[in-house]
Amino acid sequence: MRNRMCGPWWENRLNDAGFRLTNPRELVMSILRNTDKHLSAEDVYVKALAVNPSIGLTTVYRSLDLFTQIGVVQRFDFGDGKARYELNRNPLSKGHHHHLVCMRCKSIIDYNDFMQEEVELMKKTEKALSKKHHFKIMHHTIHFYGLCNECQHAEQKMIDY
Amino acid sequence: MRNRMCGPWWENRLNDAGFRLTNPRELVMSILRNTDKHLSAEDVYVKALAVNPSIGLTTVYRSLDLFTQIGVVQRFDFGDGKARYELNRNPLSKGHHHHLVCMRCKSIIDYNDFMQEEVELMKKTEKALSKKHHFKIMHHTIHFYGLCNECQHAEQKMIDY
DNA sequence: TTGATAATGAAAATCATTTTCAATATAATA
DNA sequence: TATTATATTGAAAATGATTTTCATTATCAA
Numbered sequence: 001m002r003n004r005m006c007g008p009w010w011e012n013r014l015n016d017a018g019f020r021l022t023n024p025r026e027l028v029m030s031i032l033r034n035t036d037k038h039l040s041a042e043d044v045y046v047k048a049l050a051v052n053p054s055i056g057l058t059t060v061y062r063s064l065d066l067f068t069q070i071g072v073v074q075r076f077d078f079g080d081g082k083a084r085y086e087l088n089r090n091p092l093s094k095g096h097h098h099h100l101v102c103m104r105c106k107s108i109i110d111y112n113d114f115m116q117e118e119v120e121l122m123k124k125t126e127k128a129l130s131k132k133h134h135f136k137i138m139h140h141t142i143h144f145y146g147l148c149n150e151c152q153h154a155e156q157k158m159i160d161y
Numbered sequence: 162m163r164n165r166m167c168g169p170w171w172e173n174r175l176n177d178a179g180f181r182l183t184n185p186r187e188l189v190m191s192i193l194r195n196t197d198k199h200l201s202a203e204d205v206y207v208k209a210l211a212v213n214p215s216i217g218l219t220t221v222y223r224s225l226d227l228f229t230q231i232g233v234v235q236r237f238d239f240g241d242g243k244a245r246y247e248l249n250r251n252p253l254s255k256g257h258h259h260h261l262v263c264m265r266c267k268s269i270i271d272y273n274d275f276m277q278e279e280v281e282l283m284k285k286t287e288k289a290l291s292k293k294h295h296f297k298i299m300h301h302t303i304h305f306y307g308l309c310n311e312c313q314h315a316e317q318k319m320i321d322y
Numbered sequence: 323t324t325g326a327t328a329a330t331g332a333a334a335a336t337c338a339t340t341t342t343c344a345a346t347a348t349a350a351t352a
Numbered sequence: 353t354a355t356t357a358t359a360t361t362g363a364a365a366a367t368g369a370t371t372t373t374c375a376t377t378a379t380c381a382a
Contacts, residue, residue, distance in 0.1 A: 020348055020359060056362040061339065077238030082338060100296050109294055114286050121282055125275050126305065133270055134310040135261050143302045144287065149295040181328060181379055217331040222370065242339075243369060328379075335372065346361065
């Protein structure tokens with residue numbers, strides 16, 4: 001009995017795509033819903049274990065991949081060797097943000113200042129690029145790479161001998 | 162005898178940072194200079210072997226890392242499990258571009274249409290973010306993720322059964 | 323030329339992610 | 353509700369990119 005339209009939107013999305021709603025998947029989703037951090041698969045796994053000690057790391061990976069496939073979750077690579085996952089929030093919504101990535105300590109700062117203008121431009125660019133390159137755009141990332149406050153000073157010391 | 166200011170700019174950058182100019186490093190750099198592709202470490206290694214059959218993959222990794230550290234090269238993660246490297250070109254210069262990444266076949270399209278406006282905004286945003294978050298921004302990435310022309314059709318078939 | 327030390331290459335080690343496969347859970351149907 | 357087909361799971365093994373180790377070699381300033 002598909003498409004009963006009773007659960008949260010992502011459950012319907014799962015159903016519509018022909019996937020089953022399972023405990024591990026609910027658990028993974030609840031973890032993502034209750035954080036504002038950029039969790040790695042391992043991070044999610046550790047949190048999941050606290051609730052369901054029999055869950056497997058493999059299942060966490062598979063759930064995150066699945067959610068990414070159906071567009072419920074967005075996967076990020078910040079360059080520290082492991083993927084990060086975030087609930088996919090609507091651009092222009094409160095939760096949407098972009099990232100500042102410290103190249104030295106790998107810390108990540110979210111920002112959503114100046115987003116109005118940025119998002120406007122992105123929408124415009126998306127439209128034009130879609131048409132020109134026949135590319136169906138699902139989402140975008142904007143990352144600024146550099147040095148955070150602390151690392152600028154640490155770096156300074158290094159360069160100064 | 163440092164800072165002789167005779168070689169290309171990146172050689173001086175190496176010197177200034179206290180690193181040596183070596184054959185493997187020159188080779189890696191020449192490979193990056195002579196491509197417009199997004200090469201992985203392995204890709205660079207294979208090309209390097211053709212010139213210097215005794216070069217090691219490890220050295221290629223180390224060279225790419227080093228160049229990335231000193232800002233000569235930019236490292237990208239498109240989400241296919243291996244890092245890609247590109248010569249770091251000046252925004253607003255001819256070579257600067259952003260990326261469309263196909264989530265299905267992992268192909269990458271470079272674009273530099275509509276860049277003027279985009280880069281203007283990025284500069285403005287960079288300035289504001291630097292001030293507000295005390296973050297020293299070195300470079301940025303803009304990736305649009307979606308489906309390329311071919312994969313839209315392939316995907317379509319899949320969904321349509 | 324030489325001496326200090328930075329860089330190299332081969333092999334081994336790491337570590338995130340994927341695959342395999344037998345066991346289990348799910349949802350539609352009888 | 354019981355049945356059945358099949359999607360999902362978890363453990364262990366496999367994979368594959370990147371890093372580390374360490375003995376050897378190359379570079380640069382004196």
